[in-house]
Amino acid sequence: MTVRRTVLVVVATAALIVFSVLVGQAKTISDPDETSIAHHDVESTTLVKPSAGHLAWKTVTWDTWASDTLVGPSAGALTLYLDTRGGPAADYVVRIQWVSVSSALSCQLEKPGGALVDAGDVSRPSQSAVRCVFPTNAITKDKTTRWRVESAPSFALNDDKAPNTGWVRGVG
Ligand SMILES: [Ca+2]
Numbered sequence: 001m002t003v004r005r006t007v008l009v010v011v012a013t014a015a016l017i018v019f020s021v022l023v024g025q026a027k028t029i030s031d032p033d034e035t036s037i038a039h040h041d042v043e044s045t046t047l048v049k050p051s052a053g054h055l056a057w058k059t060v061t062w063d064t065w066a067s068d069t070l071v072g073p074s075a076g077a078l079t080l081y082l083d084t085r086g087g088p089a090a091d092y093v094v095r096i097q098w099v100s101v102s103s104a105l106s107c108q109l110e111k112p113g114g115a116l117v118d119a120g121d122v123s124r125p126s127q128s129a130v131r132c133v134f135p136t137n138a139i140t141k142d143k144t145t146r147w148r149v150e151s152a153p154s155f156a157l158n159d160d161k162a163p164n165t166g167w168v169r170g171v172g
């Protein structure tokens with residue numbers, strides 16, 4: 001092997017390692033601009049583990065929106081589905097929605113039936129993004145976590161799924 005080829009192999013290997021580390025730090029998926037979706041058309045979603053015992057979920061939308069358009073419980077919530085154990089169904093959901101009585105966004109980790117598991121901290125990094133950091137101590141898990149996001153702007157027909165089919169495997 002010539003010196004030049006050796007250098008090339010070393011550079012390529014280093015680039016691969018850097019890429020792997022970057023990918024490991026964030027799990028982000030992109031979703032298309034589906035123009036029929038009213039307010040909360042998902043552009044990208046990231047799920048990362050910022051510290052032990054927490055997950056941070058951030059969704060960016062194609063358009064800007066006011067927090068009070070995310071009206072819950074069933075009409076306009078943004079929901080993260082988590083499949084952490086057993087069969088293919090979601091074991092937990094994380095729901096971000098506007099609560100009229102407190103005039104604030106809330107983020108809750110719940111069982112699929114709606115029972116509260118834990119509360120999260122919600123914020124708006126921008127007018128087209130929302131972020132929720134929630135505790136994971138109460139989540140029971142026996143496999144690699146799978147997740148997907150769904151927004152329900154106004155009518156069931158306008159739901160946006162990200163990804164459009166299937167699940168994302170693993171957390172960044
Ligand atoms: Ca979309």
Ligand SMILES: [Ca+2]
Binds near residue numbers: 032160161163
């Ligand atoms: Ca979609």
